[in-house]
Amino acid sequence: MKSLIRFGAAVLMIFAVRATSHAQARPLPSADVQKVYDRLLKQIDQIPIYDNHSHATFPDDSDMDAMASPPDESTVLRLRDSNPEFVAAAKALFGYPYDDFNPEHAKWLIDKKKTAEATGGTAYWDSILDKMNIETCLANRVVLAPYLDPKRFHWVFFVDSFLFPFDNHDQTGKNGDMGVYVPLQEKVLQRYMKQENVASLPADLAGYEAFVRQTLADNQKKGGVAMKFEAAYFRTLFFRDPPREKVEPIYAKYRSGGVPSEDDYRTFQDYIFRVLIEQAGRLKLPVHFHSAVGIGDYFSLRNGNPLNLENVLRDPRYSNVKFVLIHGGYPYTLDMIWLTAAKSVYTDSSLMGYYVYPSELKNILKQWISLYPEKIMFASDAFPFNDAVGAEETFWLAARSARTALAAALAELVSEGALTEEKALELARLYLHDNAAKLYGEMK
Numbered sequence: 001m002k003s004l005i006r007f008g009a010a011v012l013m014i015f016a017v018r019a020t021s022h023a024q025a026r027p028l029p030s031a032d033v034q035k036v037y038d039r040l041l042k043q044i045d046q047i048p049i050y051d052n053h054s055h056a057t058f059p060d061d062s063d064m065d066a067m068a069s070p071p072d073e074s075t076v077l078r079l080r081d082s083n084p085e086f087v088a089a090a091k092a093l094f095g096y097p098y099d100d101f102n103p104e105h106a107k108w109l110i111d112k113k114k115t116a117e118a119t120g121g122t123a124y125w126d127s128i129l130d131k132m133n134i135e136t137c138l139a140n141r142v143v144l145a146p147y148l149d150p151k152r153f154h155w156v157f158f159v160d161s162f163l164f165p166f167d168n169h170d171q172t173g174k175n176g177d178m179g180v181y182v183p184l185q186e187k188v189l190q191r192y193m194k195q196e197n198v199a200s201l202p203a204d205l206a207g208y209e210a211f212v213r214q215t216l217a218d219n220q221k222k223g224g225v226a227m228k229f230e231a232a233y234f235r236t237l238f239f240r241d242p243p244r245e246k247v248e249p250i251y252a253k254y255r256s257g258g259v260p261s262e263d264d265y266r267t268f269q270d271y272i273f274r275v276l277i278e279q280a281g282r283l284k285l286p287v288h289f290h291s292a293v294g295i296g297d298y299f300s301l302r303n304g305n306p307l308n309l310e311n312v313l314r315d316p317r318y319s320n321v322k323f324v325l326i327h328g329g330y331p332y333t334l335d336m337i338w339l340t341a342a343k344s345v346y347t348d349s350s351l352m353g354y355y356v357y358p359s360e361l362k363n364i365l366k367q368w369i370s371l372y373p374e375k376i377m378f379a380s381d382a383f384p385f386n387d388a389v390g391a392e393e394t395f396w397l398a399a400r401s402a403r404t405a406l407a408a409a410l411a412e413l414v415s416e417g418a419l420t421e422e423k424a425l426e427l428a429r430l431y432l433h434d435n436a437a438k439l440y441g442e443m444k
């Protein structure tokens with residue numbers, strides 16, 4: 001009994017020492033940070049991922065995006081073909097037997113993927129997810145592909161096309177990027193009109209609004225779990241709030257022809273944008289925004305800055321809408337996490353997870369986790385770069401980078417005395433899986 005009491009006292013003392021050493025966080029990690037990292041990473045690897053944003057696709061599938069890379073895109077260092085990490089990805093996923101992507105070597109990989117595509121069925125992409133312990137994945141596409149298992153891949157559809165129903169000559173003429181993007185939006189709009197049996201633009205604004213609302217409802221019925229704006233590529237993310245009376249005559253004037261003035265077109269877009277947001281709230285469809293740097297030669301950082309959306313995110317009329325600002329607003333990642341202070345705003349680490357190396361992603365995640373850990377999600381933005389380096393390899397790169405960066409961010413916080421390891425793993429599960437599963441209603 002006595003020894004038991006002594007034992008109890010010793011335990012209490014250990015707790016006391018631990019509690020004191022953890023009472024106040026320190027600015028530098030202790031010498032144990034590597035060990036904590038190793039322990040955490042082992043556990044973090046076991047957490048199934050919910051991927052908030054991807055373009056899971058074979059490279060020759062034109063339904064993968066409503067956008068296209070314009071010519072002369074300048075690529076960041078990590079995404080150039082010369083990055084040896086892509087070889088590591090191909091080895092990890094397929095046992096790729098070479099150490100480079102020389103055309104005669106790359107052919108091995110291209111053939112493997114072409115065979116998978118020709119085989120058909122959903123087993124291939126399921127197996128890719130399995131290799132990275134990704135359980136569920138949102139697929140941002142024009143239409144969901146027959147080769148993606150609907151149990152694992154959920155559809156996010158595009159809505160920017162509703163902003164471009166008029167004569168777009170002035171829009172396409174703005175620059176080379178718009179010359180590529182806008183015709184693709186016109187095609188998506190045509191597709192939606194066909195889907196809804198709308199032969200030509202409705203006679204009045206009320207008719208057009210009804211068409212927009214119905215398309216969203218029907219896309220949701222087809223399995224759509226969220227809608228996505230790529231608007232930052234086309235215009236500012238600052239949307240004004242024009243009265244309907246101002247928009248009705250604009251629609252009437254241009255529905256059957258004529259090139260709208262810049263201001264008229266923008267007024268119309270600002271209004272239709274709000275119709276879309278309002279309908280998203282009614283349907284309980286989360287709204288995704290591209291909110292970060294973008295590809296192309298003319299992308300405007302100022303227009304794409306997520307702070308432009310603040311008036312919409314904080315508008316009490318939209319308090320029932322869930323906003324998901326994807327790509328972390330990169331490089332405005334600190335602004336972004338403060339935008340998620342608003343109740344219905346979320347963000348993810350897609351795109352920046354492979355633009356920067358894990359050491360930098362660690363810094364961003366550490367900041368985010370320390371502020372609003374319930375509002376951040378993993379996402380890959382997996383995308384095929386060419387016939388050899390596909391969405392498969394970018395899934396791998398994004399998932400590996402995020403798991404290691406997350407383990408490092410949490411290891412530092414544990415080692416600095418800010419968190420216990422148990423708490424760290426709880427936060428890891430939120431980021432990798434639970435926040436997204438909860439947002440899309442797949443968890444209680």
Ligand SMILES: [Zn+2]
Binds near residue numbers: 053054055140381
């Ligand atoms: Zn994307």
